[in-house]
Amino acid sequence: MPNQRLRESLLRNGFDFTQVAKATGVDPKTVERWITQNRTPYPRHRRAIAAMVREDESYLWPDALAPDTKKEITKSEVVQVYPHRHSVPQEVWAHLLDQARLNISILVYAGMFLTDNPSLIKLLRRKAEDGVKIRLLLGDPASREVARRSEEEGIGKGTLAAKVRNALAFFKPLADGSHAEIRCHKTTLYNSIYRFDDEMLVNTHVHGFMAAHAPVLHLRRLSGGDLFETYAESFQGVWDDAKPPKW
Known part of the structure; x- marks a missing residue:
């Protein structure tokens, strides 16, 4: 399923695939897969995108963190x-x-x-x-x-x-x-x-x-x-x- 939270957060803040790709240093096609195929970006990319759209990583990618890590945070x-x-x-x-x-x-x-x-x-x-x-x-x-x-x-x-x-x-x-x-x-x-x-x-x-x-x-x-x-x-x-x- 597509990552609707990521899609809507980018749209709300006026960012397209090219802008996100430039900010994270990846290909625009990779950004597209993060959304359409719900691929999970590397931690450094998640942090960059979360900062861009002013959302929490756990909101954009609920399954990205291990349960023990989330508990400590x-x-x-x-x-x-x-x-x-x-x-x-x-x-x-x-x-x-x-x-x-x-x-x-x-x-x-x-x-x-x-x-x-x-x-x-x-x-x-x-x-x-x-x-x-x-x-x-x-x-x-x-x-x-x-x-x-x-x-x-x-x-x-x-x-x-x-x-x-x-x-x-x-x-x-x-x-x-x-x-x-x-x-x-x-x-x-x-x-x-x-x-x-x-x-x-x-x-x-x-x-x-x-x-x-x-x-x-x-x-x-x-x-x-x-x-x-x-x-x-x-x-x-x-x-x-x-x-x-x-x-």
Whole structure:
């Protein structure tokens, strides 16, 4: 079967066989076979192509690495584990926001703690003007999933929905100015995800606890690792099914 992931990644970034061949030092026919016959390039070629299309090697060639190697790389993707979200130092949040150059993606139900930063809107607007793609996924305040989570946290059936509406009002200026794309989702949210380029904070959700009191994984994407990519694909799946908010 053809390597559709490689084909689509090259098309998305505007690369043809000749350009890839020149970058990797091979014949264009070899590049064509990598795609049409799903041939696996040598490691040095995989690294070069992954850098060109800004994708992970394990995404483009899932079977290229030995299981033991992938396991070790995945372990190394975990930078830090925090027992609670409120344990994550503010310096970490500030650093991740500041260093983002390509992508800021946030998946929450409400994420009201973000609104405690009075300069956040201004910061995100400046990031967007510098070319950072900003995607915000909030819960649908009218959904059963948001109501259920509100009850599970012990804060009352309608409390979380009200928080979502407040968060939507807070972030609306970004959407109005085309500085961010905002969507609402109806998924059962197992984790909140905060992605900043190749780093990510994953706030796990625990039944009976508010998100602030649940653990957080700080992940850094590594070539050949699976952990970061798993959460990145999860975000994309929710994004694809989400709808624009009803302002």
